Amino acid sequence: MALLRQLQNSSWGSSKRIQFPTFVPRASMTFWERDKKAGYHDPDRPSVWDFTKLGAQQVIPELKKYVREWSDRFQFQNIEFVSHGSYRLLAQLNDQTALNDWVLTADSDHLQGKSRASFYLNERNYAVFEGYIDTTVPKDGVVKRAGYCAVRSPVATKSLKRASTYDYFADYTHLVVRYRGDGRPYLVNLKIQYDLDLGWQDVYSYPLFTRGGPYWQVAKIPFSKFFHGFKGRVQDKQWKVPLEKVEHYGITCSDQYSGPFHLELDYVGLLRDESHSENFAYEMYEVPVGVSNC
Numbered sequence: 001m002a003l004l005r006q007l008q009n010s011s012w013g014s015s016k017r018i019q020f021p022t023f024v025p026r027a028s029m030t031f032w033e034r035d036k037k038a039g040y041h042d043p044d045r046p047s048v049w050d051f052t053k054l055g056a057q058q059v060i061p062e063l064k065k066y067v068r069e070w071s072d073r074f075q076f077q078n079i080e081f082v083s084h085g086s087y088r089l090l091a092q093l094n095d096q097t098a099l100n101d102w103v104l105t106a107d108s109d110h111l112q113g114k115s116r117a118s119f120y121l122n123e124r125n126y127a128v129f130e131g132y133i134d135t136t137v138p139k140d141g142v143v144k145r146a147g148y149c150a151v152r153s154p155v156a157t158k159s160l161k162r163a164s165t166y167d168y169f170a171d172y173t174h175l176v177v178r179y180r181g182d183g184r185p186y187l188v189n190l191k192i193q194y195d196l197d198l199g200w201q202d203v204y205s206y207p208l209f210t211r212g213g214p215y216w217q218v219a220k221i222p223f224s225k226f227f228h229g230f231k232g233r234v235q236d237k238q239w240k241v242p243l244e245k246v247e248h249y250g251i252t253c254s255d256q257y258s259g260p261f262h263l264e265l266d267y268v269g270l271l272r273d274e275s276h277s278e279n280f281a282y283e284m285y286e287v288p289v290g291v292s293n294c
Helices: 002-009 011-015 048-074 096-100 167-171
Strands: 087-092 103-106 116-121 127-133 149-152 174-180 186-192 202-208 217-222 227-230 246-253 259-271
Touching: 096 116, 103 116, 116 149, 127 149, 127 246, 149 186, 167 259, 174 186, 202 217, 246 259
Parallel strands: none
Antiparallel strands: 087 259, 103 149, 116 127, 127 259, 149 246, 174 217, 174 259, 186 202, 186 246, 202 227
16 A cells, blocks of 8 residues: 555656556456356346335245245155156246346347347247457457357346256266257357355366257257366366256357357257267366366
8 A cells, every 4th residue: 555655655656647447357266256147147137126116026925935945845746757868848838937047148238249149030940149359459468359249048046046956967968959050169168156155167178069050950969078177268177067066057159260159049958878888088188286277
């Protein structure tokens, strides 16, 4: 503080006052994470009064859901026998109500770029994820890379808005996506829920390649091929996806090329293929003690 006061009182400080940014997103890994959003909060956050009114409207439906959960538990309704060839539908994206709970983001939402995107239902009742990627970096001296848009599923919750996970992912071996794209590559992401703050920003990803043209594609992606990343950076030290801790899943367009993108989605599901024996597709490096692995 004394040094700052001297600089402000000096001739240099009097002609050009020091200004500190109110929000600087931290891109590097630190020992302590401030919050799970890493500083990226909704700028249009509702007031406390709006939250209270919304919560009051949801009390009765959430209590009914709570009773139904306990009823299913006592009647063993949640027991599922998953065998070879079993499918499970995660999201059938052919209805507007199914799209309303999905979350759409872009770098422009936080003044870190100029990309924009939309997620809507077209006339053929398919979900459309489209927009424009702009890799122009803002001249603020903070942001080093720009150009991404993403859409993701709602976060898994239990009744009364309690945090949960899609723990049934662990019973399956593949993620299945039916889609039709424009030739650009995308990323399929699995967000993991950790109790410790050092894992709050962990995401597992795998490329989703599109051919372009009029034909639909069905991608069956083994969970063994998802690689570990932290805040958009692929990590040297890799390990298998903890499937019992998947919080949500989604798709990102961020291929570092400016221009429009267009991706149609039909459904997202899970598949169990017992002929798939691969445990993990990548080498496991032993990082020496005391060396950062980010």
